[in-house]
Amino acid sequence: MQDLNLGNAKVAPDLLPTKPGERNWGLYSYFALWIGMDIGIPTYYLASSLIVGGMDLKWAMITILLANVIIAFPILANGHAGAKYGIPSTIYWRSAFGFNGASIAAILRGVVAAGWCGIQFWIGGSALNTVLGLLFPAWAAWELGKWVCFGVFLVLNIFILIKGMGAIQKMEHWCAPMLIIWMVVLLVWARTSAGGWGPLLRQQNTFASTTEFLTFFIVGLNANISYWGSMPLTVTDLTKVAKDQKSHMVGQFIGIPSGIVGLALVGSLVTSCTVVMFGEAIWDPVQLTGMIENVPLVIGMMAFLIIATLTTNIAANALTPAIAIVHLTGGKINFKWAAIVLGIVGVLLRPWVLINDMGVYMNFFLNGGGALLGPIIGITICHYFFVCRTELNLRSLYVPEDESLYTNLKKFNAPAYIFCFATAVVLGVLAFVLPSTWTQAVCTLGCTHQFSMIGMAVIIALLGVLMYVNRKGGVNPISILTIALSFIVIFLGLWVPALHWLYDASIIVGTVVGMALYYVLMKVGDGSYMEAKKVEHANALKAEAEKAKAPKEA
Structure with missing residues (x-):
């Protein structure tokens, strides 16, 4: 580690390199982190747009797996800088874009991340609203209930975020095994209730030609890569606390595809069972819970979905934009207030509109966001490995x-x-x-x-x-x-x-x-x-x- 002599320079504490004693994340920490981030409501119906678009289940899973293996490489590449120097992403970006140019990456990544934050606030709030509606019928009839739950879930996200990396690590360690158990329980319940796996497993590709299939495959692959498109830019915020390079590389490479493919498969199989149970394919797990008569099971399912949304949002979407706000304001806004500002921006982007239409979600939000982030990813990787040869001043x-x-x-x-x-x-x-x-x-x-x-x-x-x-x-x-x-x-x-x-x-x-x-x-x-x-x-x-x-x- 270089001797960092800053002289009289004033630097916000949140932007300084991590100290040796703070670098305590091992392989399991990163595996658990990605399981927690992978397993969320958006992931549950990730395969839906592919299957509805004409793919069979096998090719939908192949597309999702391939996309996550591909995105793992730029994540690990930029993650190397975090583990080596202990610096947050907003400082890392200065190496490629210049001392003042880092604001480019901060703004472009921040806009996409704020959109994701808002979407997760809305989804988590909707899940909480469903639980309260089942427990208290009067709540279900209250029109403002979903907005109150939206606000409560937003505040909960900000509270945990303010507590810092230690709170995030503890939450991920506790939640990861619970989320895996939830996936298994949900799958067993659906299979038992339907008496089989339903018709989606027998559904074939509906494309008229190979060209038509490849055209859709590229769109679907790109959208699934873009799902984690912001992570290569912000991964140093996570790897700056890594014990060593091996810990984050192995933990992330295993964790990135396993959780997301697992839940996408569970979501597809459960949805296939709903065709038998309810006569229609229900991709939205929040909607599905409202149709189940077993109230304890519903409450348990929704509790896990709320936890899953919480773990995904804080680590994947909220952490880096909050740090970026501290950076863009020169430390005038501390991390606590930056988290609050992020919550406000997430609301202003109207997430209930962003996820209302699958076409808008896939073509505008995912692929459009990927268009903004792709060049930034390419520049940072090229600068660190091929221009600087991993040697930063x-x-x-x-x-x-x-x-x-x-x-x-x-x-x-x-x-x-x-x-x-x-x-x-x-x-x-x-x-x-x-x-x-x-x-x-x-x-x-x-x-x-x-x-x-x-x-x-x-x-x-x-x-x-x-x-x-x-x-x-x-x-x-x-x-x-x-x-x-x-x-x-x-x-x-x-x-x-x-x-x-x-x-x-x-x-x-x-x-x-x-x-x-x-x-x-x-x-x-x-x-x-x-x-x-x-x-x-x-x-x-x-x-x-x-x-x-x-x-x-x-």
Whole structure:
């Protein structure tokens, strides 16, 4: 660990590297963490959109498993930095985006995370409302009941979040085995009640051709990767307390796919049984509980669902945005108040609207969120492994210095903001001069092509504003150019029918294009910096090898 001499610099305690005594999360801690995050109500009906779209159960499970194995690699890659340096994500982002440029990743990730927080607040509140309605019939008739439960569940999330990583660890350790037991109990109950597994197991793919299947497969795979799309960016908030690299890598690699595939399979099998029991497929577990006559069983099921939603939301969605708020305000808002602000933003995003339509949820929220996050994921991984060779200047991430201010790339600052402004103008003009038959047509996002084009113009213009404000240093212009170019590539898939696969695979395309563009542009822009980091890494490996030999020789 580097000696972090901050001098007179003021840094919020929540942003400082973790101390050796705080790094106490082992393999089981990370396995339990992911079981807790995987098992939640959204995961329960994760397979539903795939099966309703035409897949059989086998291919739905293969798609979900493959997606989670794929997303595990970028999660483990960025997680390496957290375990090595003990830094939170908002500090880690400064290495690739610059001391002031980290706000880009913080804002884009924060918007997606706040949406997820709100959705989980609403789902957990709905589950609580169902339980109270069963216990007290008068509650079920009260129109404001669901809103009160929504508020109670929101406050509970914030309370546990404020208690910090220790409270989260204890909650995950306690909940993980209980959630696994709940899955087994639910499965046995459904199988016994229905007298069989129901018709969904016999359902075949309904696609007319291989091309039609592959088109849907790409969309479904991308949506399932995007389900955890924000985690590669925020995983250092979890791995900064890891005992060692092996603990988080093994624990996460086992935990990431196992819980989510397990619950998706349980959800599909139970839903298949509901066809026999109730004459229709019921994918929503909250709705299902209201149709079961065994009240104790219902209360038990809902209690577990509430716990599952709680564990998922706090660790996966709420922790990093709260830290990001502390970072964006320079520590003026502490972690406690940041958690409260996050709760307010989650409500303002109206989660009851986001999950009202499966098409909006999948194409707008999941794939749209993946489009925003993909390039950021690609840049962070490329910078850490291929540009810096895992050698970060820790002091420069806390004190603005040449390396984190990117003064060596200052000559690219003007071209970067000029490119962003010019691109925004071109997109804005095209949105109004192209034929109205196209601009007013609804695209995959659920809005008109014109609106999507204007929206992208605004986002790229904001990148230009950030670059212009920091034109004297503080933002990595290569990262700005990479983000802007990656966004254009992805959204061409919305605007050019022949290239629709670019948006269908938004998070995959964004990550790959982001990595490739960033590496090439950094090589051209400052190849000497990359060579210096290569030498630094070689020296670090040599020093570690000599240190390992020292005790034996002594």
